[in-house]
Amino acid sequence: xxxxxxxxxxxxxxxxxxxxxxxxxxxxxxxxxxxxxxxxxxxxxxxxxxxxxxxxxxxxxxxxxxxxxxxxxxxxxxxxxxxxxxxxxxxxxxxxxxxxxxxxxxxxxxxxxxxxxxxxxxxxxxxxxxxxxxxxxxxxxxxxxxxxxxxxxxxxxxxxxxxxxxxxxxxxxxxxxxxxxxxxxxxxxxxxxxxxxxxxxxxxx
Amino acid sequence: xxxxxxxxxxxxxxxxxxxxxxxxxxxxxxxxxxxxxxxxxxxxxxxxxxxxxxxxxxxxxxxxxxxxxxxxxxxxxxxxxxxxxxxxxxxxxxxxxxxxxxxxxxxxxxxxxxxxxxxxxxxxxxxxxxxxxxxxxxxxxxxxxxxxxxxxxxxxxxxxxxxxxxxxxxxxxxxxxxxxxxxxxxxxxxxxxxxxxxxxxxxxxxxxxxxxxxxxxxxxxxxxxxxxxxxxxxxxxxxxxxxxxxxxxxxxxxxxxxxxxxxxxxxxxxxxxxxxxxxxxxxxxxxxxxxxxxxxxxxxxxxxxxxxxxxxxxxxxxxxxxxxxxxxxxxxxxxxxxxxxxx
Numbered sequence: 001x002x003x004x005x006x007x008x009x010x011x012x013x014x015x016x017x018x019x020x021x022x023x024x025x026x027x028x029x030x031x032x033x034x035x036x037x038x039x040x041x042x043x044x045x046x047x048x049x050x051x052x053x054x055x056x057x058x059x060x061x062x063x064x065x066x067x068x069x070x071x072x073x074x075x076x077x078x079x080x081x082x083x084x085x086x087x088x089x090x091x092x093x094x095x096x097x098x099x100x101x102x103x104x105x106x107x108x109x110x111x112x113x114x115x116x117x118x119x120x121x122x123x124x125x126x127x128x129x130x131x132x133x134x135x136x137x138x139x140x141x142x143x144x145x146x147x148x149x150x151x152x153x154x155x156x157x158x159x160x161x162x163x164x165x166x167x168x169x170x171x172x173x174x175x176x177x178x179x180x181x182x183x184x185x186x187x188x189x190x191x192x193x194x195x196x197x198x199x200x201x202x203x204x205x
Numbered sequence: 206x207x208x209x210x211x212x213x214x215x216x217x218x219x220x221x222x223x224x225x226x227x228x229x230x231x232x233x234x235x236x237x238x239x240x241x242x243x244x245x246x247x248x249x250x251x252x253x254x255x256x257x258x259x260x261x262x263x264x265x266x267x268x269x270x271x272x273x274x275x276x277x278x279x280x281x282x283x284x285x286x287x288x289x290x291x292x293x294x295x296x297x298x299x300x301x302x303x304x305x306x307x308x309x310x311x312x313x314x315x316x317x318x319x320x321x322x323x324x325x326x327x328x329x330x331x332x333x334x335x336x337x338x339x340x341x342x343x344x345x346x347x348x349x350x351x352x353x354x355x356x357x358x359x360x361x362x363x364x365x366x367x368x369x370x371x372x373x374x375x376x377x378x379x380x381x382x383x384x385x386x387x388x389x390x391x392x393x394x395x396x397x398x399x400x401x402x403x404x405x406x407x408x409x410x411x412x413x414x415x416x417x418x419x420x421x422x423x424x425x426x427x428x429x430x431x432x433x434x435x436x437x438x439x440x441x442x443x444x445x446x447x448x449x450x451x452x453x454x455x456x457x458x459x460x461x462x463x464x465x466x467x468x469x470x471x472x473x474x475x476x477x478x479x480x481x482x483x484x485x486x487x488x489x490x491x492x493x494x495x496x497x498x499x500x501x502x503x504x505x506x507x508x509x510x511x512x513x514x515x516x517x518x519x520x521x522x523x524x525x526x527x528x529x530x531x532x533x534x535x536x537x538x539x540x541x542x543x544x545x546x547x548x
Contacts, residue, residue: 011510014506014507014509014510017502017503017506018503018506018507021499021500021502021503022499022500022503024495024496024499025495025496025499025500025530028492028493028495028496028499029492029493029496031487031489031492032489032492032493032537032541035487035488035489035492035541035542035543036489036540036541036542039542040542041542041543051487052486052487055487056487166305166478170475170478173471173474173475176471177468177471177472180467180468180471181468184463184464184467184468185464188460188461188463188464189460
């Protein structure tokens with residue numbers, strides 16, 4: 001029964017992710033048509049800047065939602081379902097309070113930093129081969145890869161806040177890229193990786 | 206070697222080659238159609254050989270494109286009279302002091318040369334469809350389902366026909382590029398005019414043709430588009446029948462496609478900062494790319510639950526939507542204005 005509950009939780013989180021990503025897709029399509037019909041290409045820089053600000057405002061609640069889902073997905077690896085529910089509620093409450101007091105941007109930063117810290121823990125545990133992590137699928141490289149890929153996504157969104165600090169922004173961007181690429185290799189090609197490592201191990205013996 | 210001779214040799218050989226590709230693809234497409242409608246596999250070993258031959262012809266054509274680009278590199282340096290160089294470098298230095306990304310100074314002993322990537326103008330379609338050919342051939346060999354094999358062949362034939370009729374890179378090679386550099390190599394200018402002409406073509410050479418990102422960002426996306434096409438074909442089959450073999454094939458292509466798409470998009474990011482500065486975010490092409498990536502991400506997420514009956518069909522639907530989003534994203538470059546526009 002417990003297994004069934006965990007699976008359901010995962011499943012609904014996946015559905016929530018799908019929903020949020022679909023809304024973001026819809027916003028992107030809206031942005032394309034708005035850009036064309038408002039003839040923004042021919043407008044002065046301040047008008048374009050206003051458009052970018054507006055689009056950022058429209059999309060930010062859904063980016064927050066995506067981060068919240070990630071923030072729930074990440075400890076899902078660490079906590080049992082009961083504690084996960086409590087954690088999710090606490091997180092939503094914290095984000096709500098931060099949004100109320102300091103605004104959406106600060107809430108996004110808080111959610112990102114929290115998720116990032118948790119994701120680092122998950123990645124470290126996955127690298128150490130800890131079996132207590134709750135993943136949908138088994139396999140050392142798959143777990144490491146999935147953790148690294150999601151770390152890359154969180155870092156990428158966080159990095160967008162540093163776009164005015166070019167050196168830091170680009171340095172973080174490359175960290176993001178490396179984490180994402182290694183993550184995808186681990187996640188998508190885990191059987192091949194495991195086989196290569198096993199062969200190397202045999203050759204070493 | 207002058208420009209006309211260079212391009213006419215390229216065109217003559219290329220036209221012959223692409224005609225062969227078209228004929229072979231028509232044959233493959235016909236065999237494919239027969240297999241799609243037939244209950245039993247028809248001439249699959251022969252179709253495999255034809256498919257291999259199409260791929261080999263594509264590779265030979267790609268070699269020809271490489272040859273053209275090497276000739277351009279060797280024969281078309283941007284040379285300037287020696288007395289102009291100090292003045293030009295002074296101007297470039299002044300521009301560099303105000304810009305985030307610097308232009309290299311002009312070195313008369315090593316004049317700048319075009320290192321044109323192999324996927325500009327109509328060549329991009331050639332590369333894209335060649336990638337599809339290779340991936341579809343591997344899928345063709347891997348699967349035992351003759352109808353799927355048939356559809357892979359039909360798609361190859363459609364793409365070859367599009368290439369021949371609407372995007373032939375051999376008919377008129379690199380028209381935009383030669384249009385841009387034509388005045389420089391054919392005209393006789395005063396020093397001031399020559400400086401003006403140089404400053405017209407030099408920035409595009411540095412930030413477009415010769416940038417290392419141009420060698421990474423577009424080909425990764427075209428590889429991804431090819432993989433998405435195969436995922437689309439398998440997704441349509443999944444709607445008709447619950448066949449794990451086809452689903453696994455589609456998923457393998459989807460993983461590779463997603464890998465290439467994500468990496469390709471990421472590598473476009475620092476390039477965009479370099480070439481356009483910070484004000485390109487929410488450009489229509491960027492919007493459509495994010496949309497495609499988001500749909501692709503949802504496909505990979507839902508696929509984890511593809512063993513549930515409803516999710517099986519939902520996942521297949523998303524696989525089809527990925528392809529629609531890809532076509533929309535590509536076509537958007539022609540319809541929507543912005544930094545990526547082909548208008």
